[in-house]
Amino acid sequence: MSRRIALSFFLLFLVFSLILSILFYTLNRRSMLQVYEDQLLTHAISIADAIDGLTISGDALSGMGGQVPGQGQSQGGPGRGMHMGPRSAYLDLINEIAMSDIWIVDESARSVTVGMSRRPINYTELNPLAQALLEDVFAGKALTSRAFSEQLDRASLSAGAPVYDQDGQVIAAVLLHDSYSDLNQSLNEILGIFGMSLLIALLVALVLTTLLSRRISRPVAQMEETATRLTSGDYDARSGISQSDEIGALARNMDKLAEHLAEAKRDREQQEEAKRAFLASVSHELRTPVAVMRSSLEALRDGIVTEPERRQEYYDDLLVESRHLERQINDLLELSRLDSAEFKFEKSEVNVPDVLADAVRGKRRQAEQLGLSLTYLDDVMQYAYMGDYHRLYQLFGIFVDNAFRYADAGTKVSICSQLTETGQLEILVHNFGAVIPPEALPRIFERFYRIDEEDSFGSGLGLAIAAALADRHDIEIAVESSDRAGTSFRLLFSAPLSDH
Known part of the structure; x- marks a missing residue:
């Protein structure tokens, strides 16, 4: 019984732990992802605010050296896909500070400038979801998306923020990309710590459930033995349990029940003894007048008593004994009625x-x-x-x-x-x-x-x-x-x- 209780408690705790682990991983991942997105978006907005119009304008770019050698016009039109040296160097600096991959997309020329020494990206290479994101950014929205994972060849999160000129017009979009690997690594580390803690908790729970099951099963076994003895008629049986919990209360009630049963047994034995004594007394009390009446009747019948005066004495004795017998019978009936609970x-x-x-x-x-x-x-x-x-x-x-x-x-x-x-x-x-x-x-x-x-x-x-x-x-x-x-x-x- 102790093993069954321990196993039941342990399985219950195990199921609870699994449910808790799933909830912990799901909620923690969602929370960390939300924080991650908020931080990435905040960085993107901060970088966009740090970039002024001169960094993006074509005149300034031509004054900085024009096109990077080997990066001429692409199929998307003049200037598309140009990897411009000064701007790229500027992005490399920001990349190192932000610890993320940064793109700048010119709103007018639709050119994509990338940092971190990546190959240039043609605007037309972007998938529809990525282009839709850029359209929202060019419309003045700052948001996050996972649409650039295809271009980056890895699962990544992207944050886009608009760049404004001095007149408040959107002239470019800043895209900040970061991989999920760091997030997943952090989650895995947390999950590993949680799993180790859970394993230790399971071991502790196994020990505690074993001790608890023994604490529960031992008095239950004692009460079972007591109940068995009570059912066999041994009303002197007692559990001997003195715990202060519900099991102890149950044991005390069982002991009280045993006391009541023992008392009822004693009362029943006393009643049986009283009944036997009563029947013996009734037999004795009724036998005396009956014997007197019988002897008198036999004497009269056999003609032993012939004198009229003696015969009258016998008749008087018979009348007295019959009245005495009648009174005893009436008293017995009266007492029997009084003993009955149904007599109202x-x-x-x-x-x-x-x-x-x-x-x-x-x-x-x-x-x-x-x-x-x-x-x-x-x-x-x-x-x-x-x-x-x-x-x-x-x-x-x-x-x-x-x-x-x-x-x-x-x-x-x-x-x-x-x-x-x-x-x-x-x-x-x-x-x-x-x-x-x-x-x-x-x-x-x-x-x-x-x-x-x-x-x-x-x-x-x-x-x-x-x-x-x-x-x-x-x-x-x-x-x-x-x-x-x-x-x-x-x-x-x-x-x-x-x-x-």
Whole structure:
């Protein structure tokens, strides 16, 4: 994987370098050519300005010695193609200064005077493009062209500039020729330096991409191994990567995912264990009343019990056990519904103190029958809350029933409501009676849990149902129990609707 990443990076850099080289050569050549043309044209204009009319006029030329021997009239007419000694010497001097090949073309005689000891050029030998250039120069334009490469037998650039007399009339054209060889040589030198730099850059890039690919591939390989272990069920696997880049962030997220998976696995195992314990408890709880009912029915059927009074006792036992069995089944169904996420409460805005007052009112007759005193202090009259009235009524009833069940005869069961410093509603259900041992406090909301295993009263699911109802209403439950203070269940509601 590391090699593939390094090769990919290197090929990408190579393609980028080739594109950059082509752009560099093209743009640099164009820029240098433009500068070259501008400089050549500037030199041509400067030379044209340095040449006065006397240098070009025929009278002055005849006074300087006339025609050069051996260079008479050409086919183009009188004076055409004449290589005049004084003018040629003048051009040779300028040639040496300008480091270029200079021609002077007389506008009137159409004669071409060349320097640098070149053979004379006849005007008619010029190609149409060169003649068109001269016509533009004679018209007063200064410009460049490549039209003279044929006459010069090499790739060259030419610049033409008009020569004016004292009256401002164009009397000649100065042509400045220079070869591309110097330009190409400069370009080749620059390109060679650039190519060498590029080669060094490619070597450095190869080393860097190799190191970078290893830096990328190594943690990726670690994460791949971690992912493989996770898919095989090993949720304790961790990548161990602590980089501060995107790969490090990905590794940290993978480790968090592994933690969540491990936690989910533990929860699932706990749920499975709870399910097995629940099924075992259900089997035990249901087996007892069923066994009692079966033995009673068998005794009645077989005629073992014949006395009317004993038969009535058996009938009474059957009725009690059937009611107990019915209650257990109903509580199991209720708890199963509460455990289902699909079971929806019919929540609406309710006043919690009103629900509590209704629940207490419904328990007063039961308290009298049990010989208990039930007191209710309603310090809070208004507390708007989003909840299910019937389920809240059921919740309060479960805690009151639990207080009745374990209160000593003739004692008081008190219920009060108050607001905490944070404005939350707090409901306390207190009784004096059997004390809950400290080790049992964390388990009293478990299903079928009983502090006293001999206690067969109730289904053992009441507080489990209460905990589920409280959880669905965002209510916290706390328990305190001691010999001196008795037992108190505290229900703490979240913020009222007015605070949302």
